[in-house]
Amino acid sequence: MENRKSLMRFLSYICFLVSIFCIPSQGRAAVSVDANALINVQFGETNDGYPFGGPTPSYSGPGVFSASSNNWNLIAGPFLPGPSSGLSASNIPLTNAAGGSSSVTLSYTTPNSFIDVSNLSAIFNGTPQRNLMTSYLFADSNRNGSPTGHDGPGTVVFGGLTPNAYYETLVYSAADEIGRGTTFSVGGVTQTVTPNGSTTFSVNNNFADFISRADVGGNISISMSAAGTGGFPEANLNGIQLRAIPQVDSHKLVNVQFGENNDGAPFGGPTPQYTGPGVVSGTAGNSWNLITNNFVSGPSAGMSASNIPLTDASGAPTSVLLSYSTPDSFIDISNLSPIFGSAPQHDLLSSYLFADSMRNGNPSGHDGPGSVTLSGLIPGAMYQLILESVADNIGRATLFVVDGMSQIVASDGVPIQGLYSSYAEFLVAAGVTGDITFTMSAVGTGGIGFPEANLNGIQLVRISSTAPIPEPSAYLTAIVGLFLLGWVQRRRA
Structure with a gap:
């Protein structure tokens, strides 16, 4: 009898936790081509x-x-x-x-x-x-x-x-x-x-x-x-x-492109401005915010920048700011053999911010993750976050973590935009201070070459202007969980 009570108590507790902490869901799996x-x-x-x-x-x-x-x-x-x-x-x-x-x-x-x-x-x-x-x-x-x-x-x-x-x-x-x-x-x-x-x-x-x-x-x-x-x-x-290509309101879309300054490295650069669509396209333009810095080939102290103002896809100013931190640097590989070298998205997907490489002599073989924060958002509002990740090495994988959700993008060598092969996609709510932070780290061996985390660009789409309201079923689940928990406690008494 006591075992039965313990099982019921455990199930009611799990039901309660699910109703409170998992509603509404903030992650979703992207679908294949519609x-x-x-x-x-x-x-x-x-x-x-x-x-x-x-x-x-x-x-x-x-x-x-x-x-x-x-x-x-x-x-x-x-x-x-x-x-x-x-x-x-x-x-x-x-x-x-x-x-x-x-x-x-x-x-x-x-x-x-x-x-x-x-x-x-x-x-x-x-x-x-x-x-x-x-x-x-x-x-x-x-x-x-x-x-x-x-x-x-x-x-x-x-x-x-x-x-x-x-x-x-x-x-x-x-x-x-x-x-x-x-x-x-x-x-x-x-x-x-x-x-x-x-x-x-x-x-x-x-x-x-x-x-x-x-x-x-x-x-x-x-x-x-x-x-x-x-x-x-x-x-x-x-x-x-x-x-x-899916269209969204340009005034609800912020595009970010990462590129390299012209620092004399032979791989490529300076990175040209990209002006086409990404995974989604703006209805009134596809303006991209080009964020650039130098390539550092050997050990370095890393790079960071704070509160860079961003425009929307129409070119109009927004309240959105971008901050980044990496133990490594930026690179343009357009003079090498980038996967998207002959594709329409060449300028976007042949340069990137990279982190967690093996250039700084860390005994673990990894320099550590990078992070990007988008601030100035509407607290609690829902956003679609698309993270572009393509390099010059087939199989090089990047792990992105956003608000407890994680996805791995591993280049498959095909110059066609695909979920998990060239980008990750998250549905996430801005925090109470109006920010979204994600980290990126290297996964595995990196295919041909060496492992590192790569971030070519970001697309941020505002889905709602307010925090989501749970569905009626969510409230029902919570009530059932509370009722069961109270009933078990009463039976114990």
Whole structure:
């Protein structure tokens, strides 16, 4: 009987503690790519009697982006082997990755046509991505007898987008020939994809990654032309993934970028100002506060600064202040081989504040953690805190701790923003004095190279202006816990 009483007393005490200390929750797990914000497009060939392949089956797996559902829009047409006037279509309605309707449309034009090469020696034959990566829209071939040997570029236009909003666009390109390069241009930025035979998705090998803004009419245009490489040059486009970057009010968003001064070190610097979106994008601009200092290669006394004033993403002044402390220093690695070296976020993710390195001769092999404090916040208000962490070493891991919550970010070598591979994300309440403090320390061996903690940038989004009010269920749980505790005490008496 006494054991039973002890068990009930223990359970009621745990219930009470949970109700008091764990409500409301201040941490949350970030979700994968939202299927409703993702558009997938696959290009394929209709069955026109040619032996190369087709009709192209619909693909239903993930690309570089994956969601809870991976619906693809199959855009197909005939293969035209000889001279032709080309193919085009306008305003094809597209569904999102969840299969739901969207406002987005697709238009294309090419001087050539579509082709499925699955019956040839396509690079992705025998892989789960076969249906996506063995058929494509092609342009700028040499089938039409042009004196230049090129038929001209092709274009794809997405319409129905949010005007002036940011989107990330992945364009896939792999054919039946290793070394055939395709040059893509989006928003004035150009990248060339040249397949090397690998069936692992990697940038510049079988896809290109762009971050660009829709124009005032809600359009993003992609052009493609042959890079002039390979035995039979032409431009190939297997598919596209278009992801809307989440937008937040620029006046509720504060962006911080860490960079190195020009101190003569050969790794890089001075760090250029970054002006694009991060994990989230401001609705009225993406201004970043560039915080810089020197790189110290050997033992040092560390660096610190207090109460640096910050502007919001629109460039307007705020009450928010930043203070930092590190036993190490800052560094720009843009002259080395940074993971995001050719990515749109290069300026942001190729320089960082670092701590807990092994430069100061500490017997433990670690110099100690760094810390950053954001003050001048609204006491008790909820904030989304995004911590960017990418270095030049695959596998180098950084442990971030915020208000008792912890997350580890370990670079995986893929130059695509991903939770736990390039950033950590916390939902946290500002303290009673209006501040949020986090620490960063090195984890493990650091992959190739040596361990240290890296912080490239911060995005702070104000979610609420007041402290959160517990849900009714929270009060109910607390009342039940108190009742059980009182009942047990009464039974003991």
